[in-house]
Amino acid sequence: xxxxxxxxxxxxxxxxxxxxxxxxxxxxxxxxxxxxxVTLNDILKLASKNSLDVFKAKRKYGVxxxxxxxxxxxxxxxxxxxxxxxxFNRALIERYxxxxxxxxxxxxxxINSFANLSLSQNIAATGTRLFINSSFNRLENFGDLQTESYxxxxxxxxxxxxxxxxxxxxxxxxxxxxxxxxxxxDFLYELQTINLKSVDLFFKWALASKKVEMAKENxxxxxxxxxxxxxxxxxxxxxxxxxxxLELDVYNANTNLTENLQNLQKTEAELQLFLRDxxxxxxxxxxxELITDLSIDLNKAIDLAYQNNPxxxxxxxxxxxxxxxxDKAIKDNxxxxxxxxxxGLNQQANTFVDAxxxxxxQQMVSVQLTVPILDWGERKGKIKTAKMNKDVVDIELQQNxxxxxxxxxxxxxxxxxxxxxVDGALRTRDIAKESYNLTEKRFLSGSVDxxxxxxxxxxxxxxxxxxxxxxxxxxxxxxxxQQLTLxxxxxxxxxxxxxxxxxxx
Numbered sequence: 001x002x003x004x005x006x007x008x009x010x011x012x013x014x015x016x017x018x019x020x021x022x023x024x025x026x027x028x029x030x031x032x033x034x035x036x037x038v039t040l041n042d043i044l045k046l047a048s049k050n051s052l053d054v055f056k057a058k059r060k061y062g063v064x065x066x067x068x069x070x071x072x073x074x075x076x077x078x079x080x081x082x083x084x085x086x087x088f089n090r091a092l093i094e095r096y097x098x099x100x101x102x103x104x105x106x107x108x109x110x111i112n113s114f115a116n117l118s119l120s121q122n123i124a125a126t127g128t129r130l131f132i133n134s135s136f137n138r139l140e141n142f143g144d145l146q147t148e149s150y151x152x153x154x155x156x157x158x159x160x161x162x163x164x165x166x167x168x169x170x171x172x173x174x175x176x177x178x179x180x181x182x183x184x185x186d187f188l189y190e191l192q193t194i195n196l197k198s199v200d201l202f203f204k205w206a207l208a209s210k211k212v213e214m215a216k217e218n219x220x221x222x223x224x225x226x227x228x229x230x231x232x233x234x235x236x237x238x239x240x241x242x243x244x245x246l247e248l249d250v251y252n253a254n255t256n257l258t259e260n261l262q263n264l265q266k267t268e269a270e271l272q273l274f275l276r277d278x279x280x281x282x283x284x285x286x287x288x289e290l291i292t293d294l295s296i297d298l299n300k301a302i303d304l305a306y307q308n309n310p311x312x313x314x315x316x317x318x319x320x321x322x323x324x325x326x327d328k329a330i331k332d333n334x335x336x337x338x339x340x341x342x343x344g345l346n347q348q349a350n351t352f353v354d355a356x357x358x359x360x361x362q363q364m365v366s367v368q369l370t371v372p373i374l375d376w377g378e379r380k381g382k383i384k385t386a387k388m389n390k391d392v393v394d395i396e397l398q399q400n401x402x403x404x405x406x407x408x409x410x411x412x413x414x415x416x417x418x419x420x421x422v423d424g425a426l427r428t429r430d431i432a433k434e435s436y437n438l439t440e441k442r443f444l445s446g447s448v449d450x451x452x453x454x455x456x457x458x459x460x461x462x463x464x465x466x467x468x469x470x471x472x473x474x475x476x477x478x479x480x481x482q483q484l485t486l487x488x489x490x491x492x493x494x495x496x497x498x499x500x501x502x503x504x505x
Contacts, residue, residue, distance in 0.1 A: 037286040038279070040202050040475065043271075047198040048191060050276045057190035062503050064183030071176040075124055075169075083115040109142035124169035129160045138352075150355035151348045156362065158342025165338070166331040171324040178317045185310035185486060187502070188495050192483030199479055201271045203472035206285040208264040210468060214461050215257040221440070221457075222246070222253040228444065245450050287471060290422055291490055301412045301485050302405060308486035308494065311404060315397050322393040329386030333379035336370040408484050415477045418470075425463070425470040432456075432463035 048054060090109045097104045118133035137151040229246040272279050306312050345359035372379055439456035442448045482488065486495045 036280050036283050038283040039286045040199065040288040043198050043202045043275070043279075044195055046275045046278045047194050050278045051194055051274055052276070053190070053194050053197070057187050057194075058502060060190070061183050061187040061499075064180060064186075065503065068176055068180040068183075071172060074172075075122065077119055077121045080118050080120070081116070082118075085113055085115075087112040087114075111140045111142075113138040122169060124167075124173055127162050127165065127167035127169055131159070132157045147350070149348060149350055150352050151346070152355040153344055153346045153362065154356065154359065156342055156344030156346075158340070158344075158364070161339045163337040163339060164331065164334075165336065166328045171320070171327070174320050175317060175324070178313060178320070182310050182313045182317060184497070184499055185308060185313060187499075188308075188486050188497060189310050189483060191495075191497075192479055192486075195479045196476060196483065197274070199472065199475050201267070201274055202285065203468060203475075205264075205267045205271050206287055207465060207468045207472075208260065208267040209285050210464055211260040212257070212264050214464060215253065215260045218457065218461075219250075219253040219257050222250045225443070225453075226250050232446075242450055249450075249454070287468065288475065290419060290471075290474065292419070294419075294489060295416055296412050296481060296489050298409060298412050301481060301487075302408050304485040304487045304494075305404070305408045309404075309484055312401075315400055318393055319397055322390040326386045326390050329383050333372075333382050335372065336368070338368050339366070340368070341365045408481075411477055411481050411484060415474070415481055418474045418477055422467075422470050422474050425467040429460075429463040429467045432460040436460040 088109075088111050090107070092105045093108050094103055095106045096102075114135070114137050116133055116135040118131055120129060120131040122129055133153075133156050135153045135156075139149050139151070141147045226243075226246040226249070229243050233240070233243045268279070342362075342364045344362040346362040347355050347357065347359050349355040349357075436456045436459070439448060439453055443450070443453040478489075482495070487493075488495055
């Protein structure tokens with residue numbers, strides 16, 4: 001009789017378990033039909049188009065783009081037009097009266113018109129400034145004696161040449177292209193920062209979604225087991241305390257589901273904010289697969305980092321800037337020698353026609369020299385300071401290069417080991433799932449108690465969470481290496497961007 005009763009309990013438990021499993025499977029199938037799966041690549045694409053970080057990165061690139069355009073324009077000839085078409089002046093001014101040999105105040109009324117057209121060109125190699133201009137001036141006096149005069153300079157050619165002085169154009173030709181190249185690499189680097197943020201938010205969402213899925217399964221299972229427990233309790237197959245534990249498990253499962261649903265809502269809201277509401281409604285995260293045969297060569301990664309990374313380029317730029325500052329300190333604190341020369345045609349007359357006839361030569365040559373004789377060591381101190389600053393920069397650059405190489409090395413080594421960790425976490429998850437299924441069947445048959453079932457369920461849930469976190473580390477480290485090297489190791493090609501059209505989008 002007892003045997004038949006025990007067999008009846010087992011059959012009843014298995015029947016209920018199979019029915020519940022069938023219902024859960026049907027519900028999951030319906031969800032898959034009506035909910036769209038979103039992959040990590042989908043999130044990466046949405047973030048690269050819609051996040052505010054992308055628009056910020058584009059504007060930062062735009063600043064450097066127009067700075068470089070301004071530098072290139074500074075090397076081209078400039079045409080300027082200056083005019084004061086009408087200037088009226090009426091005032092008492094101090095004048096010398098030669099007849100009385102005294103200074104007196106006299107009223108003066110004038111109308112002045114002026115115009116000047118100039119063409120200038122900077123020569124970067126020597127720091128020379130060449131110019132050619134043409135000017136015109138008309139002056140009309142009112143009062144007791146009304147006069148009208150014209151001053152015309154139809155052409156004037158000249159140059160200004162600093163001799164053995166600091167030449168900013170020469171250094172700009174070295175730094176400006178590097179700064180522009182760094183701006184491009186900075187933009188690519190920022191895109192990888194956005195990828196890293198996307199990876200973090202995606203896996204937070206995936207983990208929260210998985211916890212909700214497991215919480216729903218726990219709730220369904222807890223309710224199922226409690227129902228079975230009541231039937232077994234009615235048959236005096238279990239004690240009252242075991243039934244209470246099953247009932248308590250139902251309440252805990254409900255509470256856990258509510259908490260995980262709230263956390264899922266928060267992570268989805270955070271992701272929607274990052275993507276600017278571009279995440280599809282009722283979307284479900286699909287975990288990415290591993291690139292099973294991907295292994296990054298360390299030496300290749302270090303070489304690519306030195307070629308492509310903006311931090312490395314910034315180190316080179318800082319070294320040039322330190323040399324520039326030293327050159328400026330030496331030449332600015334030595335002596336000042338400059339040459340200015342010009343030649344032109346000029347005429348002054350009472351009529352416009354006469355002002356443009358019978359031109360006179362207008363020539364000017366000047367050499368200016370300033371030599372410090374006694375400055376109590378001020379200039380020497382400035383030069384020493386610049387040399388010390390250069391030495392400090394050289395030491396910092398060496399330290400930064402070593403630290404950067406170490407950073408690349410550690411990330412590449414971590415990535416190459418991460419695949420084994422993911423494989424292990426995946427295998428652990430599968431084993432924990434299979435173990436839980438067997439334990440649940442044994443619990444339904446009465447072979448194991450509730451504590452063993454709970455422990456097996458927690459182990460399975462922990463293995464699920466650990467697998468997702470390990471997979472997150474895999475992709476986070478990959479995109480960190482991609483950020484350090486600006487190289488796509490999956491497709492084995494450098495990261496590229498259409499910089500010609502980047503400011504139009």
